[in-house]
Amino acid sequence: MDSMFLSIGVHKLKAIMLIAMISFSLITLSLNNLDNYKAIASTINNQTGPSTNIDTADSNTKEFTLIAEETILDISPSKKIKAWTYNGSIPGPTLRVTEGDKVIVHFINKLDLPHTIHFHGGHNGTMDGVFEIVAPNKTFTYEFTAAPSGALMYHCHVMPVVEHVRMGLYGAFIVDPKTPLPPAKEFVVVFGDYDTKDIHTSDPESAFYNGYENIYYDNPLPVYTNETARVYMINLSQLPAYGYHVHGTLFKTWISGIWMNEPIHTQTWATSSGDAAIFEMKWSWEGKYVFHQHGIPEDRGAIGYFNVSEPTPSLIDGKDIAITKPVKMVDWQENLTRMLQNATTENSKN
Ligand SMILES: [Cu+2]
Structure with a gap:
């Protein structure tokens, strides 16, 4: 009886320790993520151009940062508009990768309304940018494997989508085939x-x-x-x-x-x-x-x-x-x- 009690006690203790370890890891992970985002945001704030591709050690990983923000810009010599942009232009930067690449896109929403990034092409449902609404001043990281090769696109998918796209939240997502294309x-x-x-x-x-x-x-x-x-x-x-x-x-x-x-x-x-x-x-x-x-x-x-x-x-x-x-x-x-x-x-x- 005593030894059985002891055995249950040890299992409980192990379980409590395991839960504590997982919680600690999750807290550390989310803090790291937050630091990561802050670092990315401050890098972007210091940039003057549209550069989005963050150098990574692994050449098969392509990492980008897109910031949704309010932008005043010209769409003709006589039309200055208040737009919503990814990284300050309509369209947002062209994201270019090779089929099979691991694609990581850090999204920072600096606008006053919720927004997302929805990519065309293959990915799982949690990376689809429809139901994972990103609130103002929040971030989200999209991660998927690039496929198929071709001319794809990305855009905000918060409703009404016509408004969110027309305000400027869209861009080209080009996936090159693994075999290089003929010169052009x-x-x-x-x-x-x-x-x-x-x-x-x-x-x-x-x-x-x-x-x-x-x-x-x-x-x-x-x-x-x-x-x-x-x-x-x-x-x-x-x-x-x-x-x-x-x-x-x-x-x-x-x-x-x-x-x-x-x-x-x-x-x-x-x-x-x-x-x-x-x-x-x-x-x-x-x-x-x-x-x-x-x-x-x-x-x-x-x-x-x-x-x-x-x-x-x-x-x-x-x-x-x-x-x-x-x-x-x-x-x-x-x-x-x-x-x-x-x-x-x-x-x-x-
Ligand atoms: Cu939007």
Whole structure:
């Protein structure tokens, strides 16, 4: 009897010790997390640019920080708006990873309303950014394995979603295949819209690529003759599906922006809100070749052109021209958007 009592007592003692150890670990873990976030937040506060990728020892882990904050910015020469942004621009930074990478995204909500980040592509339900609402001044870490490869996207999924997306909480999420793609000059084009009077309207006054009306009509995309241009088209507008059309050539389309699809040949390709496509095209002749969302959106700012010129012998492969190496124009595009939007955020005021 005594020994049985002793044995139960020892089990109880072990259980109590185990619970105490777990509680201590959890408290330490959450404190560490908090310190982590504070460190990340102070790093971001000290940054001037859109840099999000935190160096990690493991090259198969890609770690980013996105901060939702109020931002005053221009979407045209005459329209200054009060937006909600990830890291101070519309769209937020393009997040680029390789299929199979472990993706870690630290989200810091500095806005006065709850927000989230919902990623397209594969992940488990707890990482979906719908039911895990992130309250003001709170943080959340999204973690998943990048798949499938293609042109994906991210956006806030708090209701009303039309308002949260249109206010600016969206961006491109590009997942490269494990096998490197053939060389091309690459552009990311995120299609969005806005209305200064009615944020819920189905007939918005502004439509644009990468957050600024007519951005690539006034600053055309440079391509050389016989060089392949690759366009990652991400549709985060709130409009019905309009077709992306390119002048002077047909183009290959990977439906829904998914690399595992077989490409088809197209003159125009329509995407709906929340869908994407990858296009590849080239021209044999010099010239100005317009691209636009065919119809209403082009009249409201969703138009630009490729400025196709003959390459000169001095061009550097992989820097100026994509012959054997790719040329990624995303940084150039993001800098252009930031320059034109001329944003003021709480961070930039500090
Ligand atoms: Cu939101």
